[in-house]
Amino acid sequence: MPGQTAGNGKSLGRAFLVRRNALWAKxxxxxxxxxxxxxxxxxxxxxxxxxxxILAGLGLPEQGAAEAEARAGRHP
Incomplete structure (x- = not known):
């Protein structure tokens, strides 16, 4: 839609939307x-x-994120 911007104020072009959607899917x-x-x-x-x-957008609670970090070798 004309005039829409991302949270960072950048214009939402097709390339932006394609990249954003690809990252969410990944x-x-x-x-x-x-x-x-x-x-x-x-x-x-x-x-x-x-x-x-972002984790909330994926349906992952912050608690799950702390567990994921611990499994990845990081401490919250």
Missing amino acids: LRGLEPGTAFEETLAELSALIGWNRAR
């Missing part, structure tokens, strides 16, 4: 770990959402 298919965290960080930078908001 996150849904990944198990917790390094690839998941890297993809989450990339999506966060693209859309301007923090980690907790």
Whole structure:
């Protein structure tokens, strides 16, 4: 839609929407770990959402995120 912007104020062009949707789809298919965290960080930078908001968008509670971090070798 004309005039719409992402959370970071950037115009929503087709390339942006395709990339955003691809990152969401990739996150849904990944198990917790390094690839998941890297993809989450990339999506966060693209859309301007923090980690907790993205996890909520995936239907993952923050508690589940802490467990995923522990399995990935990080401590909350």
